[in-house]
Amino acid sequence: GAEWTDGSLWLDEYASCCNWKGVTCKNNQVTQLNLANNGLSGRLSERIRNFNFIEELDLSDNDIEGSIPAEIDSLSYLTHLRLSSNAFTGTIPKDIDLLSKLTYLGLNDNAFTGSIPEDLGRFQSLKIL
Secondary structure, eight states, X not given: OTTSSOOTTTTOTTSOGGGSTTEEEETTEEEEEEOTTSOOEEEOOGXXXXXXXXXXXXXXXXXXXXXXXXXXGGOTTOOEEEOOSSEEEEOOOGGGGGOTTOOEEEOOSSEEOSOOOGGGXXXXXXXXX
8 A cells, every 4th residue: 555665566457466566476376475574454354265276365563443343253274363463352253263374473562352262272374472
C-alpha cells in the first residue's frame, strides 16, 4: 500500500503479484510473503486462507492488531510463521497445531491473552518457538 515502507509494485494494477516486493512464487502460486518491518497496520484477514501454497509468512515488526484469524490453520504447507512484534491480541488459535510442517513459530512481543495451546508442545517438526 501507499503508506508502507516499501510497497514496490503493490499499487501497479498490471504487475503480477509474483513481482510485488516481499512476494515469492513457484508456478504462479505465492509460497513466501515477507513484509517484515514494512509499516503495515490493520488486521490480518481471514482471507489469509487463500494462500494455499504458502510456506513462509513473515509479517513481523509491524503494527498489525486484532486476533490471529482461525483460518491460519488451513495453511498446510506453512513451515515458517513469524508474527512477532505486532499488536495482536486475543488467544493463539487452538488449532494452530494443525500446521504440521511448521518448523519456526514466532509470536513474541504481542499482547496475547490466555494460555499457550497445549498441543504446541507436541509439534514434531517445530525447532524454534
